[in-house]
Amino acid sequence: MPQKPLAFRMRPRTIDEVVGQQHLVGSDKIITRMVKARKLTSMILYGPPGIGKTSIASAIAGSTHYAFRMLNAVTNNKKDMEVVAAEAKMSGGVILLLDEVHRLDKGKQDFLLPYLESGMITLIGATTSNPYHAINPAIRSRCQIFELKPLSPEEVKSALAFALNDKERGFGKQNIQINEDALQHFAEGTNGDVRSSLNALELAVLSSNQDENGMIEINLKTAEECLQKKSFSYDKDGDSHYDVMSAFQKSIRGSDVNAALHYLARLIEAGDLVSISRRLLVISYEDIGLASPQAGARTLAAIESAERLGFPEARIPLANAVIELCLSPKSNSAVMAIESALTDIRKGIIGEVPDHLRDAHYKGAQELGRGIGYLYPHNYETGWVPQQYLPNKLKNKKYYLPKKTGKFEQALSTVYEKLNKSK
Known part of the structure; x- marks a missing residue:
C-alpha cells in the first residue's frame, strides 16, 4: 500500500x-x-x-x-x-x-x-x-x-521544519540537509498554502539521491524545480475576486499608484482582462469623471489596445491607464448627481412636465396648451434664455454639485453658478 x-x-x-x-x-x-x-x-x-x-x-x-x-x-x-x-x-x-x-x-x-x-x-x-x-x-x-487566513512565511517554515524533524510521520529518520535559501523558497512560494509547501518539500526529498554518506541535500535549484511557480489562488467567481476588484478601484480612487499596480498585477496574473477593462472604464467616469473627462477616452483607447494585443503585452497599455487614472484629479460629481436624481424618482418625487415643454407636434396640441410660451434658446444672441425646465414640484432642485478638483470642472462650475444666478 x-x-x-x-x-x-x-x-x-x-x-x-x-x-x-x-x-x-x-x-x-x-x-x-x-x-x-x-x-x-x-x-x-x-x-x-x-x-x-x-x-x-x-x-x-x-x-x-x-x-x-x-x-x-x-x-x-x-x-x-x-x-x-x-x-x-x-x-x-x-x-x-x-x-x-x-x-x-x-x-x-x-x-x-x-x-x-x-x-x-x-x-x-x-x-x-x-x-x-x-x-x-x-x-x-x-x-x-x-x-482562516493564509499562513505567514515564518509559520509555513515552522511547519516544514516540524515535518523534517518528525521521526514518526515526517522525515526525521532521514539525513536531510536543506539550504536556508531552499527552505525560504518553499516558505514564501505558495502564498501561505502550507499543503503546497509540504507537497513541494516531499517531492524534493523523494526525487533527490543520497550521497555516499546517506545524506540528501536540497538546494535552491532543487526547491525551484519542485515549486516552479508561486502559488496564486484566484477564483474568478469567488470572494477573493471581488475583494481584489474592490481594492483595485479604491487604490486608484485614493491615488495610490503602487497599490493600484499591485492589484492590477494580480488581475493580470489571473488573466482576467475582461474584469480589468470593465473596471477601468467605470473608474474613469465614476472616480475621475468631470475633473479630467479626457481620461475616459484615453482609458477606452488603452483597453482597446490591450484587447488587440492580448497578454502578456496587454499589461503595458493597462499600466499606462492605471497610472494616469491614479494621478488624475478626482470628481464623483456626475455619479452623485444622477444618483440624487434617481433617488427622487424612486421616491415618487416626479411632478408633471411643464406645459411649455410638452410635445406640440400634433394637431390639437395648442388647444391643450402644449408648447405655448416655450422660449427657443437659439433665437437669443447668447444661446440661452431663463425659463423653467423642471416640474413645479422640483423647480428649485439642484442635483449637480460641482467639485473644483480639475480645470475642466472648475470651468463647468463657473458657468453653472452664473446660469443659476441668472434664473
Whole structure:
C-alpha cells in the first residue's frame, strides 16, 4: 500500500499542533476555549485552499476524542450521511467535517438539520467561498463562522521544519540537509498554502539521491524545480475576486499608484482582462469623471489596445491607464448627481412636465396648451434664455454639485453658478 502524502501525515493531532490561525486556536482563543470546555458548536471554516481548515477539524476531534468523519458535500450522497448519523446515535456524538459545504443540496441539508439541532452531529463545514454569499441561511444560522487566513512565511517554515524533524510521520529518520535559501523558497512560494509547501518539500526529498554518506541535500535549484511557480489562488467567481476588484478601484480612487499596480498585477496574473477593462472604464467616469473627462477616452483607447494585443503585452497599455487614472484629479460629481436624481424618482418625487415643454407636434396640441410660451434658446444672441425646465414640484432642485478638483470642472462650475444666478 503506497504511503500517504506528507501533507496528510503531518495533519495536527491536537489543537496545540495547529500551525498558524492563532486568532482562533491560540491560548484563550475561541476554538481553544471550546475544546477545553468540551462545548463544541457547529462551525464553518472558510478561507483559501491549504491553510488549515481540515487540520483544525481533525485537531478538534483529536483534542476532544470525539469520533471524526470526513465527507464532501458534492461527491458523498445522503446514504453516506445516514451512516454518520447512525454512528452519532451509537457513540453519543460525531464531528463531521463536510468539505465544500457551500455545495450542499436541499435533500442533504434537510437530512442534517435535525442532527445539528440536537447536537448529535457537530458540523465543521469547510469552504473557500464567503459563507455569507454562498451558504444556505438554514445551515449558516446554526453555525459559528470563522475566517482562516493564509499562513505567514515564518509559520509555513515552522511547519516544514516540524515535518523534517518528525521521526514518526515526517522525515526525521532521514539525513536531510536543506539550504536556508531552499527552505525560504518553499516558505514564501505558495502564498501561505502550507499543503503546497509540504507537497513541494516531499517531492524534493523523494526525487533527490543520497550521497555516499546517506545524506540528501536540497538546494535552491532543487526547491525551484519542485515549486516552479508561486502559488496564486484566484477564483474568478469567488470572494477573493471581488475583494481584489474592490481594492483595485479604491487604490486608484485614493491615488495610490503602487497599490493600484499591485492589484492590477494580480488581475493580470489571473488573466482576467475582461474584469480589468470593465473596471477601468467605470473608474474613469465614476472616480475621475468631470475633473479630467479626457481620461475616459484615453482609458477606452488603452483597453482597446490591450484587447488587440492580448497578454502578456496587454499589461503595458493597462499600466499606462492605471497610472494616469491614479494621478488624475478626482470628481464623483456626475455619479452623485444622477444618483440624487434617481433617488427622487424612486421616491415618487416626479411632478408633471411643464406645459411649455410638452410635445406640440400634433394637431390639437395648442388647444391643450402644449408648447405655448416655450422660449427657443437659439433665437437669443447668447444661446440661452431663463425659463423653467423642471416640474413645479422640483423647480428649485439642484442635483449637480460641482467639485473644483480639475480645470475642466472648475470651468463647468463657473458657468453653472452664473446660469443659476441668472434664473
